[in-house]
Amino acid sequence: MSQQETKHVHPETAVLTSGFDPSLSVGSARPAVFRSSTYVFSSPEAAERAFDVATGRKSAVSGEHVDLIYARINHPNAQILEEQILALEPGAASALVFNSGMAAIMTALMAYLRPGDAIVHTSPLYGGTEHLVEEYLKEWGIHAVEVRAGDQEALDRAIRETLRVKVVFIETPANPTLVMTDLRAAAESAASISPKPVVMVDNTFLGPAFQHPFVHGADLVLYSATKYLGGFSDIIGGVALAKDPAMLAPLRSLRVLFGNIMQPDECWILDSRLPTVTLRMNRQSKSAQRIAEALDGNPAIARVLYPTLLEDAEQSRIFHSQCDFPGAMFTIELKGGKQAAFDFLRALKIARNAVSLGGVETLACHPLTTTHSGFSAEESAFAGITDGMVRVSIGIEDWRDLLADFEQALKAVHLPPRSAS
Numbered sequence: 001m002s003q004q005e006t007k008h009v010h011p012e013t014a015v016l017t018s019g020f021d022p023s024l025s026v027g028s029a030r031p032a033v034f035r036s037s038t039y040v041f042s043s044p045e046a047a048e049r050a051f052d053v054a055t056g057r058k059s060a061v062s063g064e065h066v067d068l069i070y071a072r073i074n075h076p077n078a079q080i081l082e083e084q085i086l087a088l089e090p091g092a093a094s095a096l097v098f099n100s101g102m103a104a105i106m107t108a109l110m111a112y113l114r115p116g117d118a119i120v121h122t123s124p125l126y127g128g129t130e131h132l133v134e135e136y137l138k139e140w141g142i143h144a145v146e147v148r149a150g151d152q153e154a155l156d157r158a159i160r161e162t163l164r165v166k167v168v169f170i171e172t173p174a175n176p177t178l179v180m181t182d183l184r185a186a187a188e189s190a191a192s193i194s195p196k197p198v199v200m201v202d203n204t205f206l207g208p209a210f211q212h213p214f215v216h217g218a219d220l221v222l223y224s225a226t227k228y229l230g231g232f233s234d235i236i237g238g239v240a241l242a243k244d245p246a247m248l249a250p251l252r253s254l255r256v257l258f259g260n261i262m263q264p265d266e267c268w269i270l271d272s273r274l275p276t277v278t279l280r281m282n283r284q285s286k287s288a289q290r291i292a293e294a295l296d297g298n299p300a301i302a303r304v305l306y307p308t309l310l311e312d313a314e315q316s317r318i319f320h321s322q323c324d325f326p327g328a329m330f331t332i333e334l335k336g337g338k339q340a341a342f343d344f345l346r347a348l349k350i351a352r353n354a355v356s357l358g359g360v361e362t363l364a365c366h367p368l369t370t371t372h373s374g375f376s377a378e379e380s381a382f383a384g385i386t387d388g389m390v391r392v393s394i395g396i397e398d399w400r401d402l403l404a405d406f407e408q409a410l411k412a413v414h415l416p417p418r419s420a421s
Helices: 011-017 044-054 076-088 101-112 127-139 152-161 183-191 245-258 264-295 313-322 337-347 377-383 399-411
Strands: 094-098 118-123 143-148 165-171 198-202 220-224 238-242 301-305 329-334 363-365 389-393
Touching: 011 076, 011 264, 076 094, 076 238, 076 264, 094 101, 094 245, 101 127, 101 165, 101 198, 101 220, 101 238, 101 245, 118 127, 118 152, 118 377, 127 143, 127 165, 143 152, 143 377, 152 165, 152 183, 165 183, 183 198, 183 313, 238 245, 264 301, 264 329, 264 399, 329 337, 337 363, 337 389, 337 399
Parallel strands: 118 143, 118 165, 165 198, 198 220
Antiparallel strands: 094 238, 220 238, 301 329, 329 389, 363 389
């Protein structure tokens, strides 16, 4: 099916029927793996045309099949994956795949930021992104303005008042606090100034099944494909998508320069996982909701951070207007701080103490000493990350077994003595 034809079917159908021509793979029903490093041109003119398009000197016309060049630039498995993934992200018109989520983020930021420019971003971000923005990019003369996630007034003010703001970077829900940011409001703030900054959204936590940033005005959507897209904790990858293909042109040129395209085997594996993304995420979300709501009120837990347990009216409004389902991530804050968190993690029998998320297995980690260990005390306080927090990614195990595992682990937690009243 063509991209135009797939607009009339559901994403779960389109992802299986678009972007792949069996006649180009000896009639195979599913894509083969193409491990070639270089490709034979059909003619010298075709080679010239391929390099013009690959370097961005010229643009491919609709329906044109440009010859492949070299696997650092492009290859069949990347092209197939980039076409098929569009079906899962409503509003996406073009995609690029990278060899990690951080590669996708780094390339996107380098494409749109120059020395003297500014980036406005929500906090907290994933620790690697935070380090990139707040430390590395500063060495290149790029100013970062940090806004606490959920503070829409402060975000609007930062976007409107920051000089030379070229990028607005949002991670929602925030990692690991699950705080929501209103994407439509942020996009409207960005559209109110000239030149308009690029609104980039890290959609790893809820996308592509439960949150659709392009619908709410985002320009670029970024993923760690390692997580829910891959789903089995066995590959590393990243994806950047745009609703305007021209917005990916500078990323495409940098990907050629940096050599950070996703390799054929990983593309092939990821392509095989796309048809089950929605199935897996729905199972994981339903289980997570049951478990998070059952744990709420446990005497060892100070609070459970999860979209269906939001107490703030504005946060609840954002969730219901922006998200289809609550997702499979939640964070518990234990009353006994770091020691209680470590006791809990040590006592788990089914869930595994590991970083990452979105896999079929349940994972739990202590953000302050792992994924966000690079945060200073001041940054952690600003972001709302405490030493008692444990972030949980629910897999596809039976939810009752997981709940029993969490409850027995909570019994191993040494609670602080109650103060005399």
